[in-house]
Amino acid sequence: MRNQRIIFxxxxxxxxNLLVGVFFMTRSRPSTPVRSEISTPQLAANAIQGRSxxxxxxxxxxxxxxxxxxxxxxEEQKFFQATQDPSAWRLLDHxxxxxxxxxxxxxxxxxxxxxxxxxxxxxxxxxxxxxxVIFARPPATAFNAKALDAMKEKLTGRDRMIFLVGAANKxxxxxxxxxxxxxxxxAILLDGGSADARTQLALYHAQLGEWREALDDCNRxxxxxxxxxxxxxxxxxxxxxxxxxxxxxEISQQALEAHPDDPANLFLDAKIAHEAHAFQxxxxxxxxxxxxxxxxxxxxxxxxIYLAQAYAADGQAEPAIEQFEKARSAGDLSPEQKRFVEDSxxxxxxxxxx
Numbered sequence: 287m288r289n290q291r292i293i294f295x296x297x298x299x300x301x302x303n304l305l306v307g308v309f310f311m312t313r314s315r316p317s318t319p320v321r322s323e324i325s326t327p328q329l330a331a332n333a334i335q336g337r338s339x340x341x342x343x344x345x346x347x348x349x350x351x352x353x354x355x356x357x358x359x360x361e362e363q364k365f366f367q368a369t370q371d372p373s374a375w376r377l378l379d380h381x382x383x384x385x386x387x388x389x390x391x392x393x394x395x396x397x398x399x400x401x402x403x404x405x406x407x408x409x410x411x412x413x414x415x416x417x418x419v420i421f422a423r424p425p426a427t428a429f430n431a432k433a434l435d436a437m438k439e440k441l442t443g444r445d446r447m448i449f450l451v452g453a454a455n456k457x458x459x460x461x462x463x464x465x466x467x468x469x470x471x472x473a474i475l476l477d478g479g480s481a482d483a484r485t486q487l488a489l490y491h492a493q494l495g496e497w498r499e500a501l502d503d504c505n506r507x508x509x510x511x512x513x514x515x516x517x518x519x520x521x522x523x524x525x526x527x528x529x530x531x532x533x534x535x536e537i538s539q540q541a542l543e544a545h546p547d548d549p550a551n552l553f554l555d556a557k558i559a560h561e562a563h564a565f566q567x568x569x570x571x572x573x574x575x576x577x578x579x580x581x582x583x584x585x586x587x588x589x590x591i592y593l594a595q596a597y598a599a600d601g602q603a604e605p606a607i608e609q610f611e612k613a614r615s616a617g618d619l620s621p622e623q624k625r626f627v628e629d630s631x632x633x634x635x636x637x638x639x640x
Contacts, residue, residue: 324445327390328352329437330418336385340378342369344391345418358382367584369395372402373620374585387421393459394519394550400459411460416452419460431465438469447473451482458489466490481507481514488520497528515544522554531562547578556592565600572596587613591627598630603638607631 323329327345331352339356341349343366350357358365361382368375369389378384387409389396403409403421411429413420415437434453441449450473457466467490473483488503501524507517518541525534538555545551556571572593579586594609613619614627 320448321445324416324441324448327415327417329415330388330390330413330420333413333420334386334388335422338382338384339386339388340365340368340375340382340384341388342366342390342396344395345388349388363583367579369399371585371588372399373623374618375399375402385423388418389420390418392550393419393455397459404460414453414456414460416449416456419456431462434465447476447480447483450476451480451486454483454486454490458486458493463490463493479510481510481517484510485514485517485520488517488524492520492524492527495527497524500524501528513544515541515548518544519551519554522558526554526558526561529561531558534558535562535564535567547574549575549578552578556596560596560599563599565596568596569593569600585616585618587616587618587623590616591623594627594630598634603634607634610634 327348331345331348334349334353334356337356339349339358341356343362346357346362350359361378364374364378368378387399387403389400393400400419404411408423409421410424410426411419412422412426414429414434438446438449438453450469454466454469454473457463457469466486470483470487470490473480474487477483484503484507488500488507491497491500491503501521504517504521504524507514508521511517518537522534522538522541525531525537535555535558538551538558541551542548542555552571552575556568556575559565559568559571572589575589576586576593579589590609590613594606594613597603597606597609610627610631614624614631619627
């Protein structure tokens with residue numbers, strides 16, 4: 287069962303996909319007030335085109351305020367869940383035929399959907415700034431990094447710092463590593479005491495498999511701010527990517543203590559715990575994810591499948607079968623997921639009765 291974990295609401299395991307997003311750079315040293323187009327996703331809201339728009343939770347407030355004609359209040363909860371489940375997003379797109387996709391906020395919160403869009407290439411990446419990534423249905427003009435540089439050159443001081451680090455975060459997410467590195471180098475020249483910039487630089491090194499450099503930069507970020515959430519999560523991811531699972535568990539615990547109900551932290555903790563064979567801890571993390579999703583009125587079948595696999599890995603056959611059956615009875619599984627669940631139930635029962 288341990289080797290048959292499949293992607294439903296997954297955060298990618300391989301090191302090249304490490305990314306912990308920082309939305310607005312609140313940890314940069316305050317000086318002058320930040321302009322609203324830098325402190326909010328206002329620029330991205332103005333760049334959206336089309337009638338039917340998919341958007342993430344971080345875009346909701348400003349979309350309702352600046353572009354209310356594009357808001358889909360009745361669909362929003364399904365939108366927010368689909369950022370972690372590309373198969374659910376496909377069903378939404380088939381029904382609503384999106385003209386544009388606005389991925390706003392912490393890139394870690396929409397990484398599975400972003401990877402899906404980049405891999406399938408059904409939509410064109412048209413826009414990127416420090417807060418957002420936007421895709422449009424073809425035909426559309428592809429994103430050009432010169433436009434990003436043009437935005438940057440209009441900014442000075444703290445505005446420029448925020449833009450550099452946020453844009454680098456998004457560039458890392460789409461795999462434009464050299465440009466991201468250039469932005470981070472400039473940011474650190476502007477403010478060597480930015481925990482945000484050091485965290486993103488750590489993630490740059492992690493994507494290249496440069497684990498020692500990645501950990502050094504993470505530790506520098508934590509020296510600047512010992513409780514900086516993004517740095518804690520990044521360090522846990524980096525230790526996980528370098529297969530230091532027990533050390534990763536310790537750091538993940540610190541991240542959870544600071545934000546115990548953060549879904550990204552919980553899923554990361556479950557993922558690390560599984561590889562460390564700490565199955566009881568994995569079970570607790572997945573139980574909390576189910577609880578939070580149910581409280582939000584979101585689908586939980588994907589989480590139940592992971593919870594069932596954790597029970598099975600811990601040798602708890604009956605709870606595993608119970609969670610698999612609950613996932614199956616929800617009626618929202620894809621054919622592939624349903625087959626996996628049925629095969630898993632049959633496999634567990636055969637072992638119990640053998």
